Amino acid sequence: MAAINAIEVSHLTKQFGKKTVVDDVSFKVRPGEVFGLLGPNGAGKTTTLRMMTTLLKADAGQVMIFGHDTVKEGRLARSMFGLTGQYASVDEDISARENLMIFARLNGLSRSDAKQRTTELLNEFSLVNSADKALKNFSGGMRRRLDLAVSLITRPTLIFLDEPTTGLDPRTRTQMWDTIRRLVKQGSTIILTTQYLDEADQLADHLAIIDHGKLVKMGTPAELKQQIGGSKLTFKVCQTAQITAAVQLLTPQVGQIQQTDSALSMRLNQVNQLNTILTMLNQAKIKITQLAVQEPSLDDVFMDLTVGKN
Numbered sequence: 461m462a463a464i465n466a467i468e469v470s471h472l473t474k475q476f477g478k479k480t481v482v483d484d485v486s487f488k489v490r491p492g493e494v495f496g497l498l499g500p501n502g503a504g505k506t507t508t509l510r511m512m513t514t515l516l517k518a519d520a521g522q523v524m525i526f527g528h529d530t531v532k533e534g535r536l537a538r539s540m541f542g543l544t545g546q547y548a549s550v551d552e553d554i555s556a557r558e559n560l561m562i563f564a565r566l567n568g569l570s571r572s573d574a575k576q577r578t579t580e581l582l583n584e585f586s587l588v589n590s591a592d593k594a595l596k597n598f599s600g601g602m603r604r605r606l607d608l609a610v611s612l613i614t615r616p617t618l619i620f621l622d623e624p625t626t627g628l629d630p631r632t633r634t635q636m637w638d639t640i641r642r643l644v645k646q647g648s649t650i651i652l653t654t655q656y657l658d659e660a661d662q663l664a665d666h667l668a669i670i671d672h673g674k675l676v677k678m679g680t681p682a683e684l685k686q687q688i689g690g691s692k693l694t695f696k697v698c699q700t701a702q703i704t705a706a707v708q709l710l711t712p713q714v715g716q717i718q719q720t721d722s723a724l725s726m727r728l729n730q731v732n733q734l735n736t737i738l739t740m741l742n743q744a745k746i747k748i749t750q751l752a753v754q755e756p757s758l759d760d761v762f763m764d765l766t767v768g769k770n
């Protein structure tokens with residue numbers, strides 16, 4: 461028998477007024493993987509996440525968490541995940557330790573169990589030295605770590621992270637990525653939303669790209685990059701007068717060529733096309749400079765698949 465999916469989202473739909481912000485979205489998340497929902501601002505990522513975590517009622521569609529319907533078996537489904545992001549209602553005036561204690565008690569832990577779990581989480585999230593400071597004195601990175609710690613009090617196997625690194629500096633982002641990787645190693649399934657392509661590329665096993673409420677593409681980061689096609693060749697034409705000639709010469713060879721001032725860029729089906737292109741330019745006496753060949757990145761996928769601002 462196939463292992464049960466951590467999440468199954470089927471035909472999820474939400475309208476606000478006349479606007480459909482989540483439009484017939486379906487996907488599955490396997491246990492133990494990091495699944496990324498990627499999309500530009502306003503694409504519908506948070507709304508999708510809020511419906512999956514029962515914070516918002518869907519207009520249509522279904523979400524199953526480890527086989528449990530989030531509407532019909534809401535309490536059971538909710539007991540299986542932790543949620544962090546724009547939701548944690550930690551108290552700014554009290555310390556990290558006190559916040560953890562309160563949430564542990566609210567989650568039904570006895571006083572001594574709550575104390576033990578608080579100590580474990582403070583250690584795990586490197587918050588020991590700041591444990592007794594009021595949160596209003598915390599940096600953004602410390603706040604995020606505490607939010608995550610709070611959502612892990614009950615050791616959920618499924619964790620929802622809404623934009624876990626938005627606004628963090630590069631070092632703190634990397635620390636957060638390490639924390640996420642550690643959770644996955646310990647067996648957690650993670651679903652995260654992000655606008656950062658490098659974050660998706662670094663962390664996600666599978667990605668769904670959402671744009672204008674629709675799921676436009678799904679796959680591993682490698683698969684998505686492959687779909688974009690081969691490497692990208694970019695160079696500058698030294699003499700402005702020769703730009704048009706270069707475009708006309710190479711278009712039959714490579715198809716569409718993008719031009720920004722004197723820079724031309726094109727997709728190569730195979731890297732050895734480069735030889736032919738350089739020979740053609742040489743024979744036509746067109747001098748070029750700043751030549752670069754780049755593998756496709758998730759940025760290319762994103763730009764290809766998403767349409768302007770939502």
Ligand SMILES: Nc1ncnc2c1ncn2[C@@H]1O[C@H](COP(=O)(O)OP(=O)(O)OP(=O)(O)O)[C@@H](O)[C@H]1O
Nearest residue numbers: 476481499500501502503504505506507508655770
């Ligand atoms: N409660 C609401 N009432 C009306 N419109 C809403 C509501 N919540 C979200 N929206 C709209 O739904 C659309 C999707 O928003 P959502 O927050 O899901 O996007 P997102 O992909 O998470 O964007 P971001 O990356 O900016 O957080 C946006 O146009 C937003 O303005």
